[in-house]
Amino acid sequence: MPSNRTLPELVCPAGNLPALKAAVDNGADTVYLGLKNNTNARNFAGLNFDATSAREGIRYARERGRHVLLAINTYAQGADIGRWRAAIDEAADLGVDAVIVADIGLMDYAARRHPDLRLHMSVQGSATNYEAINLAHELFGIRRAVLPRVLTLDQVRHVIENTAVEIEVFGFGSLCVMVEGRCLLSSYATGESPNTHGVCSPARFVRWEHGAESLDARLNGILIDRYRKDEAAGYPTLCKGRFQVADDTYYALEEPTSLNVMEMLPQLIEIGVAAIKVEGRQRSPAYTAQVTRALREALDAAGREGSRFTVRPGWQQALAKVSEGQQQTLGAYSRPWK
Amino acid sequence: MTQANLKLALGPLLFFWPREKVMTFYRAAIEWPLDTLYLGEVVCGRRQQLRSRDWVALAQELAGSGKEIVLSCQALIEGESDLKRLKVLVDNGELAIEANDLGAAKLARDHGLPFIAGPHLNIYNGETLAVLARLGARRWVAPLEMSRDMLAGILAAAPAPECEVFAWGRLPLALSARCFTARHFNLKKDSCEFRCMEHPDGLTLKTREGSDFLTINGIETMSGATQSLLPHLADMRASGVGRARISPQAEHCEEIVRTFAAVAAGQTGSDLSACAKGGLVDGYWRGQAGIVKLGETQNASA
Numbered sequence: 133m134p135s136n137r138t139l140p141e142l143v144c145p146a147g148n149l150p151a152l153k154a155a156v157d158n159g160a161d162t163v164y165l166g167l168k169n170n171t172n173a174r175n176f177a178g179l180n181f182d183a184t185s186a187r188e189g190i191r192y193a194r195e196r197g198r199h200v201l202l203a204i205n206t207y208a209q210g211a212d213i214g215r216w217r218a219a220i221d222e223a224a225d226l227g228v229d230a231v232i233v234a235d236i237g238l239m240d241y242a243a244r245r246h247p248d249l250r251l252h253m254s255v256q257g258s259a260t261n262y263e264a265i266n267l268a269h270e271l272f273g274i275r276r277a278v279l280p281r282v283l284t285l286d287q288v289r290h291v292i293e294n295t296a297v298e299i300e301v302f303g304f305g306s307l308c309v310m311v312e313g314r315c316l317l318s319s320y321a322t323g324e325s326p327n328t329h330g331v332c333s334p335a336r337f338v339r340w341e342h343g344a345e346s347l348d349a350r351l352n353g354i355l356i357d358r359y360r361k362d363e364a365a366g367y368p369t370l371c372k373g374r375f376q377v378a379d380d381t382y383y384a385l386e387e388p389t390s391l392n393v394m395e396m397l398p399q400l401i402e403i404g405v406a407a408i409k410v411e412g413r414q415r416s417p418a419y420t421a422q423v424t425r426a427l428r429e430a431l432d433a434a435g436r437e438g439s440r441f442t443v444r445p446g447w448q449q450a451l452a453k454v455s456e457g458q459q460q461t462l463g464a465y466s467r468p469w470k
Numbered sequence: 471m472t473q474a475n476l477k478l479a480l481g482p483l484l485f486f487w488p489r490e491k492v493m494t495f496y497r498a499a500i501e502w503p504l505d506t507l508y509l510g511e512v513v514c515g516r517r518q519q520l521r522s523r524d525w526v527a528l529a530q531e532l533a534g535s536g537k538e539i540v541l542s543c544q545a546l547i548e549g550e551s552d553l554k555r556l557k558v559l560v561d562n563g564e565l566a567i568e569a570n571d572l573g574a575a576k577l578a579r580d581h582g583l584p585f586i587a588g589p590h591l592n593i594y595n596g597e598t599l600a601v602l603a604r605l606g607a608r609r610w611v612a613p614l615e616m617s618r619d620m621l622a623g624i625l626a627a628a629p630a631p632e633c634e635v636f637a638w639g640r641l642p643l644a645l646s647a648r649c650f651t652a653r654h655f656n657l658k659k660d661s662c663e664f665r666c667m668e669h670p671d672g673l674t675l676k677t678r679e680g681s682d683f684l685t686i687n688g689i690e691t692m693s694g695a696t697q698s699l700l701p702h703l704a705d706m707r708a709s710g711v712g713r714a715r716i717s718p719q720a721e722h723c724e725e726i727v728r729t730f731a732a733v734a735a736g737q738t739g740s741d742l743s744a745c746a747k748g749g750l751v752d753g754y755w756r757g758q759a760g761i762v763k764l765g766e767t768q769n770a771s772a
Binding site for chain 1: 759
């Protein structure tokens with residue numbers, strides 16, 4: 133682990149074992165992963181860990197002094213929530229450093245059954261204010277909360293000043309424009325959402341239609357975007373399509389962009405953020421390696437240089453290459469739309 | 471469970487109407503066959519035609535009717551000004567609140583105030599419900615995306631506290647820090663000119679083929695279609711649901727409430743399709759995509 137203890141932890145995604153190793157090898161303090169089922173919010177085919185690969189990943193990280201978190205961050209569904217309880221039990225059995233949980237019923241179970249298991253409130257838990265975070269701390273002893281990507285830097289600071297719970301924020305990756313845990317758009321269109329199935333705009337509902345002049349991207353039959361032959365087509369995440377409102381056709385909700393807080397790292401350190409998270413368990417090991425390395429170098433530099441810190445072109449280029457839509461934004465932290 | 475009729479609730483107004491229209495609406499609605507009225511601003515802190523104290527005053531006035539009056543809290547609590555408005559509602563000291571955020575549930579508990587666990591609290595199982603019941607929830611609203619079968623399973627094991635289901639209206643599907651109405655008019659959120667007031671049922675968002683898909687309502691994104699569980703009221707009651715929520719809309723609200731009341735009492739009524747914006751859907755209740763129309767099945771494209 134890096135020696136400078138005032139720096140926020142760099143928390144990086146691992147969709148599989150090669151990605152986990154890439155994160156560790158490139159300077160992540162902590163990696164987070166999910167099991168191969170709908171108990172986590174990146175429940176994609178070919179992704180995630182079984183008990184064997186999780187043990188191997190934990191061993192690899194531990195030998196190098198890093199931490200491993202397990203995301204169990206969908207909402208336990210219905211009368212029989214055995215699968216979610218089993219995931220909590222498995223996390224305790226594996227000996228992960230913490231579980232990332234959204235559902236307060238599951239937090240209650242974890243706190244009672246495994247009092248030594250460290251609990252983090254998932255971003256999917258939609259805790260945007262200190263009263264909500266402090267309630268989860270009081271009831272279940274949560275040690276950290278991951279803030280939804282909706283708060284300004286000042287609002288993040290205000291939360292930190294009013295809670296004993298560590299605060300983790302997103303630093304890089306695809307941008308949810310909606311409050312995490314409070315978006316049902318995907319189930320409205322397909323029947324499956326992050327809350328229920330751990331997916332958004334799931335691939336099995338995507339259909340590409342090639343026309344003479346255009347390429348149509350459909351989600352469960354619904355036209356999400358239509359591209360000219362010379363336009364780059366993106367995955368039809370439904371909030372990132374072009375739609376008609378009144379007489380305008382435009383990105384009515386959000387343009388495809390990535391969040392990138394690199395230039396804000398000194399402020400995030402200064403206000404006392406405990407951890408900075410990289411989104412993207414669904415991305416390749418190469419993505420994880422590239423983003424982890426750039427953020428590791430940037431975070432170390434920001435810690436050394438403080439207000440003199442400047443973003444190096446090489447880091448920006450590395451991140452730009454893997455950004456969605458090749459565009460980046462500071463998102464809610466600076467609120468350009470405000 | 472008793473087999474009393476399903477009770478009816480008028481959900482909080484999700485749109486931004488001028489003060490006079492709001493006052494006129496509720497003074498009429500209090501005479502309709504409703505058991506509960508929810509009052510308050512759930513969507514956006516910039517909507518101040520009625521401030522929190524005005525909502526409390528209106529609620530206290532209407533509480534004299536003997537109907538249950540609940541003060542609904544803003545769903546997205548981002549900063550201290552949002553918390554202050556929330557505290558004004560909690561400090562009313564008497565009327566229950568609808569908590570749409572864990573922080574609101576905490577403040578209600580701290581004040582010994584009963585609360586309704588609103589649809590944004592994400593109660594997907596009995597354990598989560600039990601946690602909120604221990605904090606003082608006397609009723610809960612099921613997540614909008616929950617199917618009848620899943621809900622019936624939860625209610626079979628946890629018949630109390632009472633469950634309420636969103637039964638009519640454009641579905642409030644998502645919340646954001648951003649304002650999509652302001653974005654549409656190329657305005658910044660903090661100088662939005664309160665354009666939401668020009669759209670008493672929201673702004674329709676269509677696909678590039680011209681199909682109604684969603685509705686823009688400030689920071690909220692709603693369904694383009696109207697969810698109607700009117701054909702399912704008997705099934706709702708049989709499943710253990712206690713109360714059906716009707717979400718206010720600019721027109722036809724009285725007709726909708728009276729029709730629901732008649733059907734809940736076992737009479738026949740119109741299907742209300744003439745009162746719906748964007749057509750009628752009920753997919754969520756039937757375990758399908760929310761957008762699936764009444765009587766139809768899931769699009770087979772997947």
